[in-house]
Amino acid sequence: MSDLLKTYFSFLPGLWLADVARYLVASALMTAVLAAFWRAGLAARKLQTRTATARDIRREILASLRSSVIFSLLAAGIAVAALNGWLTIYWGFGRAGPLYLVLSLTLMLVAHDTWFYWTHRAMHHPRLFAVFHRTHHLSRTPTPWAAYSFSVPEAIVQAAFVPLFLVLVPMHEVAILLFLVIQIGRNVMGHCGTEIHPAAFGPGRWLSWNTTTTHHDLHHETGRTNYGLYFRWWDKMMGTEHPDYRRKFESIVAPRTPVVAAD
Ligand SMILES: [Zn+2]
């Protein structure tokens, strides 16, 4: 076996375990938060009348664990590429300072949101939907366990963003770790089926440029609108935001609070 393959397979088990742990910890934590605060107010913020069945959750977990295999296969490739200098993942602040770390992480999130919006829209094309995206939409009432519930082709599309970005932009190891934490965190929040964002995230409020659970839940409930991941920018620019998003978020989170500005 060549040295490259030996290195690749030496990275694979650890990266796979780390990715499975990332998914299980984030989804379990979100499930625990929902259970802990259910009677204290979250029950009133449930977004759909339907409740996901045990079968739904089992399907979501199995598909997500399969996705984590795909993600770690790519991650091991990234590790080998970094060791060979084909892309740059650095440590310490000798190469670039903390400001670069913050800016490159911000750029990575904006670029990932763009990648996600456009690949997601493409996967809703009738010719692509069945192969790429049907598995994810089997979760009509998603739960935190749906975070990585993708078909194999969709998992490859989702995972491809990181190596493509790293080829173009050198990243600090900590920035990549933060990206992975933010990515899974926002993902389980979007799929948790209960609006957990405060009123400040509502349309017209100061954090309104972010998506919310209502935003992505409407995508699962109705399809064809709300394709964005972290931000609402692309949906607003392309006219693909659900026309009822604003009313639904407000009716659940801030039914009596007046909206201060139009957006
Ligand atoms: Zn979709």
Ligand SMILES: [Zn+2]
């Ligand atoms: Zn989803």
